[in-house]
Amino acid sequence: MGLAKRIIPCLDVDNGRVVKGVQFVDIRDAGDPIEVAKRYNEQGADEITFLDITATHHNRDTMVDVVEAVASQVFIPLTVGGGIRTVEDIRQMLNAGADKVAINSAAVTNPEFVREAAKKFGSQCIVVAIDAKRVSAEGEAAKWEIFTHGGRKPTGIDAVEWAKKMVDFGAGEILLTSMDRDGTKSGFDLELTRSVSDAVVVPVIASGGVGKLQDLTDGIKIGRADAVLAASIFHFGEHTVQEAKQQMASQDIEVRL
Amino acid sequence: MHRVVVIDYGMGNLRSVSKALETVGGNITVEVTADPAKILAASHVVFPGQGAIGACMSALNQLDLAGVIQTVAAEKPFLGICIGMQLLLTRSDENEGVNGFDIFSGNVRHFDLPVANNGRHLKVPHMGWNEVHQMNSHPLWQNIEQDSRFYFVHSYFAEPENNAVIAATTAYPDSFTSAIAKDNLFAVQFHPEKSHHAGLQLLTNFINWDGQS
Numbered sequence A: 001m002g003l004a005k006r007i008i009p010c011l012d013v014d015n016g017r018v019v020k021g022v023q024f025v026d027i028r029d030a031g032d033p034i035e036v037a038k039r040y041n042e043q044g045a046d047e048i049t050f051l052d053i054t055a056t057h058h059n060r061d062t063m064v065d066v067v068e069a070v071a072s073q074v075f076i077p078l079t080v081g082g083g084i085r086t087v088e089d090i091r092q093m094l095n096a097g098a099d100k101v102a103i104n105s106a107a108v109t110n111p112e113f114v115r116e117a118a119k120k121f122g123s124q125c126i127v128v129a130i131d132a133k134r135v136s137a138e139g140e141a142a143k144w145e146i147f148t149h150g151g152r153k154p155t156g157i158d159a160v161e162w163a164k165k166m167v168d169f170g171a172g173e174i175l176l177t178s179m180d181r182d183g184t185k186s187g188f189d190l191e192l193t194r195s196v197s198d199a200v201v202v203p204v205i206a207s208g209g210v211g212k213l214q215d216l217t218d219g220i221k222i223g224r225a226d227a228v229l230a231a232s233i234f235h236f237g238e239h240t241v242q243e244a245k246q247q248m249a250s251q252d253i254e255v256r257l
Numbered sequence B: 001m002h003r004v005v006v007i008d009y010g011m012g013n014l015r016s017v018s019k020a021l022e023t024v025g026g027n028i029t030v031e032v033t034a035d036p037a038k039i040l041a042a043s044h045v046v047f048p049g050q051g052a053i054g055a056c057m058s059a060l061n062q063l064d065l066a067g068v069i070q071t072v073a074a075e076k077p078f079l080g081i082c083i084g085m086q087l088l089l090t091r092s093d094e095n096e097g098v099n100g101f102d103i104f105s106g107n108v109r110h111f112d113l114p115v116a117n118n119g120r121h122l123k124v125p126h127m128g129w130n131e132v133h134q135m136n137s138h139p140l141w142q143n144i145e146q147d148s149r150f151y152f153v154h155s156y157f158a159e160p161e162n163n164a165v166i167a168a169t170t171a172y173p174d175s176f177t178s179a180i181a182k183d184n185l186f187a188v189q190f191h192p193e194k195s196h197h198a199g200l201q202l203l204t205n206f207i208n209w210d211g212q213s
Helices: A033-043 A062-071 A087-096 A105-109 A112-121 A159-168 A190-199 A213-221 A241-249 B014-025 B036-041 B053-062 B066-073 B196-207
Strands: A006-014 A017-022 A025-031 A048-052 A078-081 A100-103 A126-134 A144-148 A153-158 A173-178 A204-207 A227-230 B002-007 B028-033 B044-047 B078-081 B089-092 B104-110 B126-134 B148-154 B156-160 B166-171 B175-182 B185-188
Touching: A006 A033, A006 A062, A006 A204, A006 A241, A017 A033, A025 A033, A033 A048, A033 A062, A033 A241, A048 A062, A062 A078, A062 A087, A062 B014, A078 A126, A087 A100, A087 A112, A100 A112, A105 A112, A105 A144, A112 A126, A126 A159, A126 A190, A144 A159, A153 A159, A159 A173, A159 A190, A173 A190, A190 A204, A190 A213, A213 A227, A213 A241, B002 B014, B002 B036, B014 B028, B014 B196, B028 B036, B036 B066, B044 B066, B044 B196, B053 B066, B089 B156, B126 B175, B148 B196, B156 B175
Parallel strands: A006 A048, A006 A227, A048 A078, A078 A100, A100 A126, A126 A173, A173 A204, A204 A227, B002 B028, B002 B044, B044 B078, B078 B185, B089 B104
Antiparallel strands: A006 A017, A017 A025, A126 A144, A144 A153, B104 B156, B126 B148, B126 B166, B166 B175, B175 B185
16 A cells, blocks of 8 residues: 545635636536535545636735645645745745645746745645646647646747756646646546656646546546546535545555544 | 643644644643743754755754754754654755764665665655554554654665664665664654554653653
C-alpha cells in the first residue's frame, strides 16, 4: 500500500457563490462555497480547489473571505486559482489559509513569475494550471496548444513542452484542463493527460469533461493522472466523492476510503 | 490552562495550524508568534515550516530564534511539522546543504525519482494521502488507527541515524521515516493540520501530552 490517488472537487466561484460553467457559458448556481466545501470534506474529498472564474477580468477580494471561512472549518488541503498574478496575490491567499495557488494566465504572460513564486513560497504550493486545446487534425500526430483567458486566447505554445518548462521553473504540480472536453461530460482527454503526465516528474491533476464515475478511473488508469478534478458530477448530487472512491477502489486504484 | 504557541517565522500557512489547534483545543490559548518571551512562556510549542529549508533557516536566524527553539526543544512538549521536522536533524541536502539543529543525528535527503513496482517513476514531490505506520505506542498515536492516512507534500525526507527515534514509517515506494520522537519531542513529515480526523486527533493528543514518552 502507498500513496493514494486523489479526488479533488472543484468549486468555480463567482462573487462568493459556487457556479459551474458549461464550456464557460450557461452558468448554473450550485450553492454556498463553505457549505459545499464542508459537504465534500465529509464525503472524503482529498483536497478542494476553488477557481475564481471572473478574476481574470475583475479583481475580487471576496475570494479571500471565502478561503478564510473554509480554512477555519475544513482541515484538508485547499487550492485557489483564478487571477493569481503577483507575489502579493499568493501571499494573501496563503495567509487566508490556502495551501496551494494555481497560476494560469500570469505564467504565460511572464514565466519568470512562476520561478519567483516557487523560490519565495516553495514549489509545494505552486500549481501551474494549463488549459489545453487539441490543434492537430484527425490522423495527424496529437498536438495540443495552451489557451488563456478562459479558453478564448490562443498562444501558439505546445502544451506538453509548456508543462515541462513550468516544472523546470519550479511548479510543484500541474492542473491540466482539456478545453475541448470541459463541460461536455464526455470524459477527460486521456491522450493529453497521459502525454503530460509522462513528460513531467511532478504530479498531474486531470481536469475537464468528467460525466460519469468511470471517467475518473480512466483518468488515473489510462491517463496516468495522479489526481482527478471534477465539479458538476458532484455539485448536483449525481454522485458523492465516496461513491467515486469506491468505484476506483473496485478497479484496484489505491484511494483514501 | 495550556498555552500553545505556533512559532511564526514567516514560512508557510500558519493559519491552518492555529485554526486546527483551536478547533480541537478546549481550554487552551493558541498564539502564532515570533516573540521569544511568549515562546519561552508556552506550555506546548508547535514548530511548522514550509518552502525551502535554506530560506526557513535564514528566517529563523534573522529573527534570532535559533537559541529559543533549542531551549524549548530541550524542555517543553514540542511538535515539529514538515520542514519543522527536517530542521531538527543534523543537515539537509537541500539548497546545496543546510545545517539543522542537530537535535536528532542524521541527514535530510531528496527522493531520487522513486520507481514503482510497474517500472514507472513515481512523482516528486510526494504529494497526497499516504499511510503512516506507527513504530511504537507513543501517546501521540493514541486513538489513531495503525496505518492511517495523513497528507504529505515534500521532496526531501529525514534519515535519522538512530533507529530508536523512528516513530513512524511510510512507503514511497521504499520505506522512509515519516515521524520521529524522543523525550519531549515529536516531529512529523506530514501535515496533521491538513489530515482531517487523523490529523486533528494527533493535534488533540499533542495538546494533552505532558512531554513524557
